[in-house]
Structures are given as C-alpha cells and as structure tokens.
Amino acid sequence: MSMGARGPARVHVRAPGKLNLFFEVGDVQPDGYHDVASAYQAVSLYEDLWAEDSDEFTVSVTGSVDVSGVPEDDRNLALRAARLVAKEIGHSGGVHLEIVKHVPVQGGMGGGSADAAAALVACDALWGAELGSARLQRLAARLGADVPFSLIGGTAVGTGRGDQLSPALAKGRFDWVLVVADGGLSTPQVYEQLDQLRSGSTFDIAPRARAPRIDPAVLQALRAGDAPGLAAHARNDLQVAALSLRPDLRAVLELGEKAGALVGIVSGSGPTLAFLADGSESALELQVTLTASGRTALHVHGPVAGARVM
Template identity: 80%
Template structure:
C-alpha cells in the first residue's frame, strides 16, 4: 500500500464493487432521450478503493491498476460530485480530499465511476459523522446516476426504470466470471444511440419489448438455484449488438471465450469489457489461462459480493 493510501487517524477507507449486467433489456427511447431498462445486476470482486480525509476544499487524486488517464479530477468526476452533494445535504462547511485507487476498467461497462461515487458517499458519511442511513444515501445516490444505488447495495438485484429502482434478488452460492477489459472505452450515450439507429432500421431481433422492460423469470430462477448453466441459457444484453456494431473486433474475443469453455460470453453493460460465465472456479481459471495465452488481459472474479462499505 502506498504512503498516500496508508491508514491514519481522521481518514476513512471505503471499498465498493464493480458490477456485471447478467440480463439487460432496453425499452424504446423516451421523449427525454432516455430509455427504460430492466437489469439483473451482480456485484463482483473487482473493487474501487476510496480514502477520504478532511480538507479545506474538494479535491481528488486517482490512481490504479487500470488506465486512469481519462478520469477527470474536477467536478466532472462523479465521486467529487457525490462528496459535494452529501456536504450540501448535511450543511457541512468544510471540504474533503479523496484518494481513489481503481481496479474496475474505465468506461468499460462495469460501473467503476458509479462505484467511486458510492464509495465517496459512504466515506464522507462516516468521516463527517453524518449517519444518514441507507435510505437517505440511496436517495442521494439515485441523483448521481443509475448505477450508483446498486454500487451502494451490492449483492444481486433487479433494476427497473432507469435502472435505479432496485429490488434485491436472491442468489444462491457463487458465480465465477472471467473479465476481459479493453483499452478502448465505449461511450454509453454512443452505444444507446447506435441501438436506436439499428432499431429504426427495423431489425426485428433487437426491437424494443411491446411492454415495460422486465427481467426474464428464468434468470431469477437460475440465480435462486445457483445454476450457472441455466443462467447462461437466458443471460442477454440488448446493448450488445450496438456495442459490437461500434467495435466489431470484440467478436473475436467473444468467440474465443465461448470456444474455450465459457458457458456464455456477454458484453458488460455498454462495453467494451467482456464477461464470460464459467461453470465454477476451476473452469474459470482454465479459461483465464487460455485467454491470457492469446495475449488478452483476463481477470477471474466472482459474485455476488457486498456493496460499498467501510474497511477497518
């Protein structure tokens, strides 16, 4: 651990998870330009760490095991906005310095920025002894972005509306995934825009559902049973066709993973990170080795894991 992130008095350490979308159905575009969605989220063991300490102003430093060159260090940063929002909520007059160490790929469809924001909310709540409680933190989280409430909650959940109306979902046992990040990020608005364009061309396979988006009951049954094979049969992501249209090179990795023993391969969220579901830990390790031998970065993670929480 570096000196900048070592524990010391008056400093709070919070860890928050990245997420995978095990199922993602996208409704038609709404008049405000957004889409209603239905998602089954799972928090996985790829984490963001946030240290918060008192300061005169609101500042942030970002480092990590992933490329962080594209992460803003001003008020465009979601974690910094989270800290300001909480300070305003409780009338706190001081500032905070946030040290964030990232493991979740940037602009990779795994909710890393949202995890940073969730971690900042929990860290500042503890640092300032605000004791807001889960419901109030969730309310603030929903003002920051659709994935922030889930990074607070963790575990497995169904998200509807914009993805931020959350209901916990029962998930038995452990699910093993191999994650293949990609250096070239994909913009979420660009991916949704391409999906709308493909749908306007009347591609029936990806037409919006004729009802409100909903998670397939077979997905929820597979999670309750802890059955990775059944989950693989019904897992899907409506954004995948759009992401692959923008990044057709990702198909080669998807096909390699599925040929090499994955139960299913998915684009994670809006991509370009790919997620492969394995039958168990040993299968995941074999798949990780195969994908790594092909020159790709491959990470073995598991879920579900806890949401944003104070460490120590």
C-alpha cells in the same frame, strides 16, 4: 484509524464493479433516456477510495487500469457525491478523495458509479453524518442509475432507469472471467447506436411493445445458484450496439465460448466482456487460455457486498 472531532480522520471505503447479467432496453423516451430492466451482480473487482478532511473539494486518481480519461475536477462523480453529502448535512468544509481504480474506465462495469457510492459512504463516516441507507440511496439516485446498486451490492433487479432497485436472491457463487479491452466505450454513444440500429431494423432487435422486464428464468437460475441455467438466459440488448462499434470484440466472444465458457456477454455498454464459467477450476482454465491469446483476463466472482468502510 485516527479519530477526529466528528469521525475518523481518514476513511477507506471499498466498492465493487458490477455485471449486467440481463439487460433489456425499452424504446427511447421523450426525455432521451431509456427505460430498462437489469439484473445486476456485484463482483470481486473493486475500487478503493480514501477520504480526509480538507478546506476544498479535491480528488486524485490512480490505478491498475488506464485512468487517463478520468476527470479530476467537478465532472468527477465521486467529487459530486462528496458535495451532495456536505450539502445534505450543512458541512462547511471540504474533502480530499484519493481513488485507486481497478475497474476498467468506461468499461461497462460501473466503475465511476462505484467511486461515487464509495464517496457517499466515506463522507458519511468521515463527518459522522449517520445518514442511514435510505437517505444515502436517495442521494445515490441523483448521481446516476448505477450508483444505488453500488451501495447495496449483491444481486439486484433494477427497473425504470435501472435505479429502482429490489434485491434478488442469489445462492452460492458465480465465477466469471472478464476480458478487459483497450479503450472505453461511451454509454450515451452505445445507446445512440442502438437507437440507430433499431430504427433501420425490422428484425429481432426492435424494442418490445411492453415495458422492459427480467426473464423469470434468470431469477430462477440465480436463486438456485445454477450457472448453466443463468448462461442459457443471460442477455444484453446493448451488445449488438457495442459490437457494431467494436467489431473486434466478436472474435474474443467466440474464442471464450470455444474455450469452455458457458456464455460470453458484453458487460453493460462494453467493451469489457464477461464469460460465465462452470465453477472456479473452469474459470482458471478459461483465464489461462484467454491470457495466452494475448488478452487481459481476470477471474472474479459474485455476488459480493456493496460499498463499505474497511
């Protein structure tokens, strides 16, 4: 790594995608947002970002997933993150960001948030800013609900908009098989669909009368490293909405559970599906079965660390 006047001339940061192991969604608030309670886990599917000094703020995006929907202008969350750091420290130059994506785009795994977290860490290192984790967290919260979690990684509980974080103890390793679906789902569209389904429904998808909270059994299973215990209590309130927008995913969920998964859930707002396996051998068998059925299946594990300089 060659050094510039302030910091290294080029910085490489890796940031993980996330799964929502538990996701409870409250009623829509007057400002149009929802209060949520989420248990996040960072998993070993990563975004890579390189940052180098430039006169302007530019970004290029490639990857092993379809990146055609990723903006390369100021709508790009990583670019907005870089501008925030520059503004915070009064840096007059710009930066070129090169992003290589492996987390599915609009897949419910927080890939864009991981890019933003990576950009915060990379620009902080590139410009020798030494902002420290508390200030980086504050900047992250301004960029979106999932960005603060991408910074810390591991396992955490998020409340409010999902950005009020507290780390959760998780013992051991959890093995997941992800099925990547074609095309993405827009998060706002999935929430809108949930609101519509709830307004026309009298049954169990109505929001609870209290503030959203994590099922204590989920935290207990994480602390114990107990995959079957986690499977018994994993839940995602957005799943019903994602499945109504993408009914084709239902058959894949059933297939995965028949093939030995402890549980299958929609990740975040979907359409990525996450299957929890009882150890790495079971995960490999499940991956083989799902791949044989013509799906793109990836074996990952969690928890892993958040955005960090390589």
